[in-house]
Amino acid sequence: MENGMCKGELEQWNFTPNKELLKSSENSVRSFLHMLISNLPNPIHNLTQDEGESTRPVIPLGHGDPSNFPCFRTTPVAEDCLIDSIRSAKYNCYPPCTGMLPARKAVANYLSTDLPYELTAEDVFLSNGCTQAVEIMMAVLASPGANVLLPCPAYPLYEGRAICSGIEARYFHLLPENGWEVDLDNVEAIADSNTVAMLLANPANPCGNVFSYEHLSKVKLSFSF
Ligand SMILES: Cc1ncc(COP(=O)(O)O)c(C=O)c1O
Structure with a gap:
């Protein structure tokens, strides 16, 4: 007996992907980028190593994530804030799915500086x-x-x-x-x-x-x- 059915009666699970969704994502820029990168003779992450005279270096122009490069660092102020918050043990809770109140207040204050009206934490949903x-x-x-x-x-x-x-x-x-x-x-x-x-x-x-x-x-x- 498996899943309430006798062995001989086992049916196939009928899961199929949503065809409309597949269609809408098949032409993403990223899928072409991955296809090109996977066909490169040398992996991009080895670029900084000496690759010999016969190999032309590849300049990755399709990176969307600056953290791949050591020259782009998060400001130490943000790093310290994060570490202090974690060490404070004040935020280890099961948070509201709309975001923690102090974070939503901070976002509302920040965005209000460029607006003709004041946002409140109630206007902010963090995702x-x-x-x-x-x-x-x-x-x-x-x-x-x-x-x-x-x-x-x-x-x-x-x-x-x-x-x-x-x-x-x-x-x-x-x-x-x-x-x-x-x-x-x-x-x-x-x-x-x-x-x-x-x-x-x-x-x-x-x-x-x-x-x-x-x-x-x-x-x-x-x-x-
Ligand atoms: C216009 C646009 N919308 C949505 C996304 C997805 O964003 P996220 O990776 O934050 O989920 C991106 C990512 O590049 C984007 O450019």
Whole structure:
């Protein structure tokens, strides 16, 4: 007897990956980068060693993580704060899933310096990076018939998370000839009363541009219908 079934009756588990999600993540920049790196004759982490005259060094231009390089160090102030917090034994608890109150207060104070209004800790939800934040936002915004506006090209995570939450992903164009600015006419054409969010990653990924304040205020205007 296994799992309530006799041996001869064993059925196959019927787990299959979500095909829509697979489709939305198959063209990520990182997958191509990994494919290229895995085909290099010398692993990138050996670059600092003397590799002989016949080998051309490879300059890794696809690194997103500065900690791979010893010249990028976290400030000692941040390191000391972390060590002091751990040694204080004040934060060994099972914390609230929205983040510890002192941390949320600190984030609210920091962000309020650039805003015309004051944020409070209640306005802050701390997550484990963008991926978790996007999951939470999509789940919160999901309602029957809702759609989100995503840039094309976009980081693939957003479409995948929209699909998981039953939200329709609609794409607006970024214009390469205008430094990857938003095609505002296109945004107006695809937005409707069921649009619950529009994504603008700034600096943008994968295009790497930074939107000017002037352009961002035009985007805001085109979206306030
Ligand atoms: C636009 C964008 N969204 C989300 C993510 C995922 O962020 P995280 O690694 O913090 O989960 C990235 C990571 O590069 C990103 O560039």
